[in-house]
Amino acid sequence: MNYFSSDFTLGILGGGQLGKMLLYETRKYDIRTIVLDPSADAPCRIACNNFEQGSLMDFDTVYNFGKKADVLTYEIELVNVKALEQLEKEGVKVFPSSKTLRTIQNKATQKLFYVDHEIPTAxxxxxxxxxxxxxxxxxxxxxxxxxxxxxxxxxxxxxxxxxxxxxxxxxxxxxxxxxxxMIPFKNELAVIVSRNVSGEVKTYPVVEMEFHPEANQVEYVICPARIDESVAQKAQEIALKVSNAIEHVGLLAVEMFQTEDDHILVNEVAPRPHNSGHYSIEASYTNQFEQHLRAILDLPLGKTNSKLAGIMVNLVGAEGHFGDVVYENIEDIMKMDGVTPHIYGKRETRPFRKMGHVTIIHEEVAEARKIAQKVKETINVISKNN
CATH class of the missing domain: 3.30.1490.20 (ATP-grasp fold, A domain)
Structure with missing residues (x-):
């Protein structure tokens, strides 16, 4: 099928920042896109060919939207699975499949899946x-x-x-x-596995994640993870085992714990581009969004190696701030070498809302981490009225 500069239509369920960053890649390849999201102000609205407002959990809304697409994907798991199943029966290609989403959408079902397939988990x-x-x-x-x-x-x-x-x-x-x-652990790790329709599989390097102690949100993603090669190899193998069991098409982000005695336990997975892969936009030969696009369209997968060490810093709304957003001191971080801010397009901030991220690239991961700390201490996501 000719995807480029044609009438082929890719449908995206969800219009948030992940969809917006995926649209960077569809624009690069001139692929026609339609997007469905419940919010009229969704970040995707400015970058797709056609934007529709509607509930992702309503059967009729998702079904009627999906009938307009040749291939349908999603950037969020909160989607009506029954509508996806019906669309697949009628010939619409849905990637990742409704079967994959049904396995993952409920955390209890997901955990039981790990037990059934002898995948280590808490x-x-x-x-x-x-x-x-x-x-x-x-x-x-x-x-x-x-x-x-x-x-x-x-x-x-x-x-x-x-x-x-x-x-x-x-x-x-x-x-x-x-x-x-509760599992005593040294590190929280993640591996993104990409798989196209024909079954070609590639993994990204293991990344290390540092979390905010109160909000339970990722603050930093560090690539490569600062772990022994033997542990990294074990994490890659377990991520591939999960991927093979789920038989997904597209990206699968596998979040894991490295225990005190260096065992690897799977925490949970996401069948889409993921926060743990944002570093790849600047640091990798093929960023995660382009790779997802390649996978669901059954194109050859790109090289997943990193060009340089990469660290991602999440930009979230400051505590106590609600309303029209201001990125305080953003000019100061833009003066730093190897630092690239990404603004998601959300006009209103609130405490801990994801408003953007910053990528830091450097030849040395230790130096990148120092710069990331400086970025975190410099930029503030606040509101105009506070």
Missing amino acids: PFTRFAYTSEILPAMEHEALSFPFVWKSTQFGYDGMGVKVIRKAEDLNELPNVECIAEH
């Missing part, structure tokens, strides 16, 4: 409601501390909480959830 207990946890603890089926996770609708640190005492459960929603054992 022990857990599944509950129909949060209110069932305390009775279970009274019968010694669970003990403090543990990690509570909502099985659905969690993102960017939402729907996850460390529970150290009974009172920590009080403010949680009474929803289906899992209680996961």
